[in-house]
Amino acid sequence: MTVIETTGASPGLDCGGEARRGAKAMTSWQTNRATRDGRISAGAVLARGKIVEARDATRLLEAVIRPGDRVCLEGDNQKQADLLSRALLAADLSRINDLHMVQSGVVLPEHLDLFDRGVAKRLDYAYSGPQSARIARMLFGGKIELGAVHTYLELFARYFIDLTPQVALIAAVSADRDGNLYTGPNTEDTPTVVEATAFKDGIVIAQVNDIVETVPRVDIPADRVHFIVKSGKPFFVEPLFTRDPAAITEGQILTAMLAIKGIYAPYGVQRLNHGIGFSTAAIELLLPTFGERLGLKGRIATHFALNPHPALIPAIETGWVRQIHSFGSEVGMDDYIRARSDVYFTGPDGSLRSNRAFCQTAGLYACDMFIGSTLQIDLQGNSSTVTTSRIAGFGGAPNMGADARGRRHPSEPWLKAGAEADPDGATLMRRGRKLVVQIGETFGDKNVPLFVERLDALELAEKLNLELAPIMIYGDDVTHIVTEEGVANLLLCRTAQEREQAIRGVAGYTDVGRRRDHSMVAHLRERGVIRRPEDLGINPLDADRSQLAARSIKDLVRWSGGLYAPPSKFRNW
Amino acid sequence: MTAPLEDITPAERARGTSFYEASARTRLELLLDAGSFIEFIGPEQREVSPHLKIFDLPEQFDDGIVVGRGRLDGSPVFVAAQEGRFMGGAFGEVHGAKLTGLLRAAREIGSIPVLILFDTGGVRLQEANAGELAIAEIMRAVMEARSVGVKVIGLIGGKSGCYGGGGLIAGCCSALAVSEPGRIAVSGPEVIETNRGVEEFDSRDRSLVWRTMGGKHRRLLGAADVFADDNVQDFREAALELLGLVGPFGLDKLKAEQERLADRLRRLSTCFDAVDIWTAEGIAHAETVPELPADQFIALADRIGRISRDAR
């Protein structure tokens, strides 16, 4: 699928004209710069300084963008350059067409409308959660020419190698008259996108909520920003990382207890990343209660690569968490973060500084564990969030949920996991292993089983003629699977057959679970490969909601001393 | 292992249990004196709805309402608690008949008060006619019980709120206690939006829903007499307080209630939003009311909230 492409400013077009003007044919080495300057001049007609009125946004894009351009439209699972995406959608098709969109997230309806209208043709992206059903239909229907579905870090990497944007459309909180940008708590992808575009002769256009005399802090220096469009209202941000404690079930609490006592405690996991499901939210809310009673404070869950999850507030307030670096922010958490700068990364202005590329890197290299949920797990432990009718993309999970082969620094959990996987290896030569934990209930929404003989991702790959099935986390990276039935430690499995039975042995009453080899599962349990609640001293009847440090969003507000201001959709007051 | 829970007193358990989150049975168990509850027509009698099987829908053995008697600080009370998670706590034929019967028993005896723990979206669609009739019967039974001197107290703080016919019945009670997450109205948010458009009422704007229908607003308007913090012990104390406050009932009282409501409409009918109403009632920084903790809100409500002891 991966195609090495030439840039839109191909020598055949721009260079030829210059060559004819010269006395003799000679190679120009600055055609891209000349093209960029031409684009800036074309756009400058509509601008006062760098500032363009919102009503002229489409005309600006028509002046600056050329057919077939590679365009990065900023947007991920949280923030969106929504005004610029609408402006692009309204473009005159005779001036802008067949664009190659490179973007983290296909999230807004407009992102796909671009392809329906013919403004864009080709797509490379990472995440498409809210549009997962429609993007699947459009891919089947041939409306979109797909490059590849990436992880965030992988897509960012390609911005610097073979998917460098000619134009970037980004979102910031405010700008000054020179064009210095304040991206605020939701800085996220902006520095990466700007770096790849501005330093390779591309054009950067920012939508900002406000134009101010002095920005609170400079997140993007003015000389990397070419045009600024003042939006009438703040850019859209999705509160994706808010999990209402009121919706956490007894099954999720039991599973979370098993994870804490069966994995966090024995490995002493201090540096980690959590996925966004309810099971991990339950873990966060059990630290100050169940975790405290186990005497684990200070020994586990101290350093996170994590967005500002509201569910972590009680653990922060009780002194469990020392430091958190974030991919983005979370709606309603800004004042709390500002007041807890010992824990979060903040700028001189006091507000959060997030950075998706750095945090993904931190999750890959500096964390000893990833724990998250998924939609399907097969008999080898491969997992996928793809179903035959939905393509949600990968986002960042595979960067966290993968063993970092380039890692060289030791840590206790990493070495212990490595030793479990290869007990006979030479100590000084043996790699450690990152703990990659898949957590979930054996049956998900609408009683759909978590465990399957064959992933839907394979069927999708066949239907779409893909060269690679969209696997979220490969089985050989997964070290543990936790369900309400128990913990399976795949590091201790020595054969493919053991591994399959260890997975079946925690698959509950799903078809996969009921087809287990009972004697082999009993044997794996004796060896500690499978551990049931009773093996860990946990009574499932104790797994009730009174264990949670907060049982509602209102409780989280109380824990925060009134600093957390949840968005309206999570309120019942 | 987790910490044992045995050493906790009933009052501590009731204080630590969210009314909003608890089941109907747990609410009753913790609201009443420990061990005093005796259920009438319990689940083992299997008096289920005769209508749901026609629609191929699951039944519940108590048809979503628990009725019986118990003691509150030693004195006898009749109680009814709706289970808001079973069909949204909605009224059906059997569900309604259980409450009607309880109220009629209270009328016959004449001296034992009734506590109704509302948690309902209104009438069950699948048994609409029977449910609507049940609402009318219950309203009549409430008024008849009150007219012979029975105090009928409504406690509202469940997930399904107190909507539809439930809102009408609540309006007939001698007094109401409500918590912040509790809601009282006749038409629900979605119904208003469907009929009048999203410009009139955005049902997904939960702040709007709660400041229009939620417990704090109902307390400030005088529709509810006491504000309880969201735990069962607070509702128990609110019930005791209201039983002490409610006076005799007669035509004078109904006329006073009519006048109170007419006056409210005159004074506040031009207000666009609940915040305007709170401002009109003399609350400074009215926009901060939803954020106020329970103790501060109770102090404010006691200062501002209009309750007419002569009315209802």
Place this chain on the structure above:
Amino acid sequence: MEGLKFAHSVRTRAGGTRQSAIVGVVASGNLEVLVERVLPDAECAIDIKTAAVGFGEVWTAVVGDFVERYSPGGLRFSINDGGARPDTVSLRLAQAVRSIAENGQ
């Protein structure tokens, strides 16, 4: 709706003196279990009415494991199920046994 009935012979009588207990509510993904001490000590019966049709095999497995583990002799379990997951069913059955094993009425 689908009706399922199971009858098992068990080794021992369930503990406690209560005559009946009820746990859970009927809602989407949830169920109620009414348990009554009405059978001879060596018998156990489980009657199910469920909104999720076609899961007989799963119920057989869940009920079999439950009876094996708790030996609830003398008890009849009546279930109204709103389509709960098997693990929720197991949990409610265990809660029902715990509840009736308490001493009381």
